[in-house]
Amino acid sequence: MRLNVIFALSTLLTSLSTLAHEGEINNEWRALESDKTVLLTLPHGKVVIELAPQFSPKHVEQFIKLTKAGHYNGNKFYRVIDGFVAQGGPEDGSRKDNLVAKLKIEGDFSTDEHWQFTKIQDNDLFAEQTGFKEGFSLAHNPSEKKAWLTHCPGVIAMARENKADSATSHFYIVNGQAPRYLDRIMTIFGRVVYGMNNVQAITRTSVIEGDTPVAKEDHTPMISMQMMSDVAKDQQIHLEVKNTEHPSFIEMIVKRKKRENAFFYKKPPQVLDICQTPVLSRVVK
Amino acid sequence: MRLNVIFALSTLLTSLSTLAHEGEINNEWRALESDKTVLLTLPHGKVVIELAPQFSPKHVEQFIKLTKAGHYNGNKFYRVIDGFVAQGGPEDGSRKDNLVAKLKIEGDFSTDEHWQFTKIQDNDLFAEQTGFKEGFSLAHNPSEKKAWLTHCPGVIAMARENKADSATSHFYIVNGQAPRYLDRIMTIFGRVVYGMNNVQAITRTSVIEGDTPVAKEDHTPMISMQMMSDVAKDQQIHLEVKNTEHPSFIEMIVKRKKRENAFFYKKPPQVLDICQTPVLSRVVK
Numbered sequence: 001m002r003l004n005v006i007f008a009l010s011t012l013l014t015s016l017s018t019l020a021h022e023g024e025i026n027n028e029w030r031a032l033e034s035d036k037t038v039l040l041t042l043p044h045g046k047v048v049i050e051l052a053p054q055f056s057p058k059h060v061e062q063f064i065k066l067t068k069a070g071h072y073n074g075n076k077f078y079r080v081i082d083g084f085v086a087q088g089g090p091e092d093g094s095r096k097d098n099l100v101a102k103l104k105i106e107g108d109f110s111t112d113e114h115w116q117f118t119k120i121q122d123n124d125l126f127a128e129q130t131g132f133k134e135g136f137s138l139a140h141n142p143s144e145k146k147a148w149l150t151h152c153p154g155v156i157a158m159a160r161e162n163k164a165d166s167a168t169s170h171f172y173i174v175n176g177q178a179p180r181y182l183d184r185i186m187t188i189f190g191r192v193v194y195g196m197n198n199v200q201a202i203t204r205t206s207v208i209e210g211d212t213p214v215a216k217e218d219h220t221p222m223i224s225m226q227m228m229s230d231v232a233k234d235q236q237i238h239l240e241v242k243n244t245e246h247p248s249f250i251e252m253i254v255k256r257k258k259r260e261n262a263f264f265y266k267k268p269p270q271v272l273d274i275c276q277t278p279v280l281s282r283v284v285k
Numbered sequence: 286m287r288l289n290v291i292f293a294l295s296t297l298l299t300s301l302s303t304l305a306h307e308g309e310i311n312n313e314w315r316a317l318e319s320d321k322t323v324l325l326t327l328p329h330g331k332v333v334i335e336l337a338p339q340f341s342p343k344h345v346e347q348f349i350k351l352t353k354a355g356h357y358n359g360n361k362f363y364r365v366i367d368g369f370v371a372q373g374g375p376e377d378g379s380r381k382d383n384l385v386a387k388l389k390i391e392g393d394f395s396t397d398e399h400w401q402f403t404k405i406q407d408n409d410l411f412a413e414q415t416g417f418k419e420g421f422s423l424a425h426n427p428s429e430k431k432a433w434l435t436h437c438p439g440v441i442a443m444a445r446e447n448k449a450d451s452a453t454s455h456f457y458i459v460n461g462q463a464p465r466y467l468d469r470i471m472t473i474f475g476r477v478v479y480g481m482n483n484v485q486a487i488t489r490t491s492v493i494e495g496d497t498p499v500a501k502e503d504h505t506p507m508i509s510m511q512m513m514s515d516v517a518k519d520q521q522i523h524l525e526v527k528n529t530e531h532p533s534f535i536e537m538i539v540k541r542k543k544r545e546n547a548f549f550y551k552k553p554p555q556v557l558d559i560c561q562t563p564v565l566s567r568v569v570k
Binding site for chain 2: 044082083121124125126152153154162163164175176177178179180181182183185194196200202204208209210211223259262263264265266268269271273275276278280281282283284285
């Protein structure tokens with residue numbers, strides 16, 4: 001099975017190389033568009049989030065609308081659990097959230113036989129296939145004709161009540177080992193592409209039994225949440241992200257499975273965890 | 286297959302209940318021994334590590350010796366990569382490490398048909414079985430009769446050169462999505478049981494392309510590394526950890542797979558990622 005995966009990747013590599021020559025995916029890096037990118041300013045640093053309107057259009061639309069209206073400015077991360085999520089939104093008692101429309105869940109979407117992504121793995125614990133598309137990590141069950149964004153560290157998703165279609169404006173960012181059991185039942189709508197260390201440094205609100213509780217006033221505030229396109233030019237952060245459709249990315253995946261570096265004096269299984277496979281960013285001036 | 290796992294767990298639950306009645310595993314919590322527990326003091330907070338001499342005796346022996354000799358005091362975390370590891374040890378140019386004996390790798394160990402652990406999952410990406418033993422997460426390949434500690438967030442392991450038996454005193458703590466491909470070729474010798482948030486807040490030394498590099502003087506120092514038994518009584522942190530052999534823990538595992546809470550309006554696959562299954566700690570006065 002391992003060899004098959006490598007073979008499939010090599011084939012894909014060849015076919016994508018052909019595409020690249022046709023000019024469809026000819027850049028190793030992809031520049032982020034400032035109207036699909038969010039700047040979250042925390043007291044201790046900046047975080048940049050790439051939104052995913054191609055996968056979760058309604059959630060992105062609402063998030064942009066709220067961001068532009070200043071909805072999140074001054075909100076706090078009121079539920080921050082180490083190794084799980086940092087969740088924020090209008091504080092308890094605020095009526096801010098009551099005016100926000102409830103969103104219909106966009107947990108997964110239908111695929112057909114023409115649907116493609118840069119597959120990296122068959123049969124992980126949670127899905128028939130995992131891979132990347134346009135920088136985002138996804139899982140795909142061809143048997144069901146369904147695909148979905150996966151809960152890897154750094155993804156941003158809307159929180160909700162028990163009902164599927166109950167998300168409004170409260171969101172969480174995954175800060176620990178991928179809680180993949182939340183896949184398909186929550187709506188992921190973007191991912192952190194810069195400043196994940198600052199997300200990790202958000203004050204935990206949940207402490208272990210017997211430890212000193214964290215005072216509410218110490219919860220980390222969002223100084224501001226802005227669309228990058230609305231940020232003053234000299235304060236903008238311009239980023240490029242690895243193009244997950246480019247042959248060089250696929251080559252990296254193939255190499256990563258093989259672990260040919262001498263450090264691997266004994267080779268590990270030739271498998272990849274979708275959430276442990278980075279899609280790199282870089283800052284451009 | 287899913288049902289089989291649950292069934293196996295239920296059976297185990299019953300047999301362990303019997304054992305519990307016999308007084309062998311009768312506590313839901315297990316108190317940590319202060320001579321197998323390390324207090325790492327960082328500028329921004331404290332971290333407690335439980336050592337695993339039962340799995341990696343030589344590495345623990347050397348780590349304790351070094352800790353008692355003050356080897357790590359003032360050392361820095363000089364290689365800190367977001368989503369991967371925080372690595373520290375004697376600074377470049379220091380001759381401190383030259384006197385330290387090279388360790389023979391303790392990457393995995395042999396099992397026989399009597400070897401047991403609290404199995405939580407069959408066939409994850411990297412192993413035939415995963416589970417817990419005495420609070421630590423392990424993988425087991427019965428076909429090979431080998432078991433090993435897994436690279437979950439919070440584990441501490443010795444760094445090494447390319448050669449298997451080249452570890453000395455430099456160590457790393459996993460701070461991101463489990464790099465399981467390092468399993469068996471590195472020696473894990475403990476895990477963080479308190480203050481993982483403080484590990485997450487260690488200054489990254491590796492930045493993305495184009496971003497401002499971090500000055501060496503800003504690398505996070507280890508104020509001190511002490512055996513808990515050597516810490517002044519009023520400064521000690523006493524911890525208990527969930528007993529992973531206790532029936533209540535196994536019950537938790539079974540429940541966690543089922544996700545019966547109403548929040549799961551649609552049930553996820555009944556599988557568990559070993560590194561996403563917490564073994565809780567608590568502070569006792």
